[in-house]
Amino acid sequence: MTRVALVPGCLALLPEYASIDDPVDELRSACLAAVAWLGEDVRVIAGAQGARVAAALLAEVGTAPVTSREAAYLIVGNGSARRSEKAPGHLDPRAAEFDDLLGKALTTPDPEALGALDQDLAAELWADVRAIVEAAGLLRDVETVAVDYDDDPYGVRYWVARWAVPSA
Amino acid sequence: MLRLGRHEFGDDEALMMAIVNRTPDSFFDKGATWAEDAAFERVRLVASQGAEIVDIGGIKAAPGAEIDAAEEKSRVVDFVARVREEFPTLVISVDTWRAEVGDAVCAAGADLINDAWGGADPELVDVAAAHGAAIVCTHTGGVTPRTRPYRIEYDDVVRSAVDDTVAYAQRALDAGVAKESIVIDPAHDFGKNTFHSLEITRRLGEMVATGWPVLVSLSNKDFVGETLDLPVGERLLGTLAATSVCAMAGARIYRVHQVTETRQTVDMVWTIAGRRRPARAIRGLQ
Numbered sequence: 001m002t003r004v005a006l007v008p009g010c011l012a013l014l015p016e017y018a019s020i021d022d023p024v025d026e027l028r029s030a031c032l033a034a035v036a037w038l039g040e041d042v043r044v045i046a047g048a049q050g051a052r053v054a055a056a057l058l059a060e061v062g063t064a065p066v067t068s069r070e071a072a073y074l075i076v077g078n079g080s081a082r083r084s085e086k087a088p089g090h091l092d093p094r095a096a097e098f099d100d101l102l103g104k105a106l107t108t109p110d111p112e113a114l115g116a117l118d119q120d121l122a123a124e125l126w127a128d129v130r131a132i133v134e135a136a137g138l139l140r141d142v143e144t145v146a147v148d149y150d151d152d153p154y155g156v157r158y159w160v161a162r163w164a165v166p167s168a
Numbered sequence: 169m170l171r172l173g174r175h176e177f178g179d180d181e182a183l184m185m186a187i188v189n190r191t192p193d194s195f196f197d198k199g200a201t202w203a204e205d206a207a208f209e210r211v212r213l214v215a216s217q218g219a220e221i222v223d224i225g226g227i228k229a230a231p232g233a234e235i236d237a238a239e240e241k242s243r244v245v246d247f248v249a250r251v252r253e254e255f256p257t258l259v260i261s262v263d264t265w266r267a268e269v270g271d272a273v274c275a276a277g278a279d280l281i282n283d284a285w286g287g288a289d290p291e292l293v294d295v296a297a298a299h300g301a302a303i304v305c306t307h308t309g310g311v312t313p314r315t316r317p318y319r320i321e322y323d324d325v326v327r328s329a330v331d332d333t334v335a336y337a338q339r340a341l342d343a344g345v346a347k348e349s350i351v352i353d354p355a356h357d358f359g360k361n362t363f364h365s366l367e368i369t370r371r372l373g374e375m376v377a378t379g380w381p382v383l384v385s386l387s388n389k390d391f392v393g394e395t396l397d398l399p400v401g402e403r404l405l406g407t408l409a410a411t412s413v414c415a416m417a418g419a420r421i422y423r424v425h426q427v428t429e430t431r432q433t434v435d436m437v438w439t440i441a442g443r444r445r446p447a448r449a450i451r452g453l454q
Contacts, residue, residue: 012453023450081454088454154454 005034008078008158009050030149030160036061041071050076079157081126087155089126099157109139173279185221185423186214190243194228217427225263252277267291274299285313297344305336309359325364329354353383365391372417385423
């Protein structure tokens with residue numbers, strides 16, 4: 001394993017939900033660049049919806065998920081969907097602090113903090129972190145290559161991040 | 169692919185054809201764009217509203233003062249040239265049944281001949297072919313141009329519309345008009361009473377199923393007015409309802425007075441039908 005990337009499970013990234021004017025064009029560009037950077041033989045760590053997003057992004061760059069070889073990993077997850085009054089889950093005042101902790105743990109990266117995320121609180125905050133917690137161990141021996149996207153344009157906190165084992 | 173003179177469109181596109189009257193007496197605008205500059209302002213407006221086509225007419229459809237070919241040409245030929253000059257991306261259609269007028273306007277830059285009178289002048293198809301122009305083949309039930317329907321009945325008005333427009337399209341094809349430059353139009357209210365126009369609307373899918381692109385001209389017409397008991401000027405909502413039905417069936421070109429309202433209606437229906445994406449959808453998809 002040399003390369004790991006994170007993208008959000010944003011359904012607007014799916015081709016069946018495409019608009020004339022892409023509401024997530026910057027996010028999409030960042031996702032596609034990160035997924036392309038993973039190369040071939042990408043193993044996806046995601047829930048069912050996240051796996052669809054991952055498969056669509058991989059297809060867009062001309063590859064497909066694998067289950068056997070593990071050259072690279074694509075994790076699908078995101079922060080809270082309760083970040084504002086117009087957010088899908090309305091405003092929860094705890095969302096900002098939760099996302100700040102999550103964001104710091106991702107960008108550092110801090111696998112222990114990710115592994116210890118409060119999943120009950122995450123569920124209350126509509127944060128999709130199951131795959132992130134599951135994959136926390138993958139981030140033990142890597143360093144952050146780039147945080148390509150870090151924003152919440154529609155009340156949901158997204159990160160697109162890339163990690164790799166440091167070259168010797 | 170649909171080719172209208174110099175312009176090409178994909179098969180999934182719905183097009184707005186804005187009516188521009190160079191007449192002193194048309195039923196809807198009552199001469200508002202009779203003056204050349206007023207008509208030109210109308211072209212500017214509809215172009216800014218996104219109309220792909222302007223349909224320039226020099227004679228009102230209803231009976232009235234005799235307008236000979238020379239007078240008709242004086243109303244439209246130079247105007248077409250002026251529009252061609254200023255709006256190179258606009259499709260220019262001319263509403264005429266006369267081959268002589270068709271020839272002159274095509275020479276001046278028209279892309280499309282909108283023959284609202286069902287091929288009354290047999291040489292019109294030759295003119296379209298000679299200029300590489302497109303043609304609209306309408307159904308009128310065989311009436312003389314500029315006459316109102318009087319006690320016309322059909323065994324099946326839709327069958328008649330399909331048969332006559334397809335035959336006219338074949339005549340255009342045989343004359344050398346390109347296959348992708350032929351459009352058919354059931355011609356609501358032309359040679360039809362209100363019941364006929366309603367049935368044509370209800371069964372428009374049968375015209376679409378011919379494979380020829382279908383134009384509909386519904387805008388503020390009497391079948392809308394009689395259906396809702398509303399005078400000209402209060403028929404927009406009824407027009408848009410009829411437009412929705414035709415859009416669902418797959419009509420490709422909409423000849424209209426109100427471009428913005430019709431565009432929104434057709435875009436909405438086109439998207440419901442799955443032929444167009446939403447403009448920008450994020451709700452529930454974040």
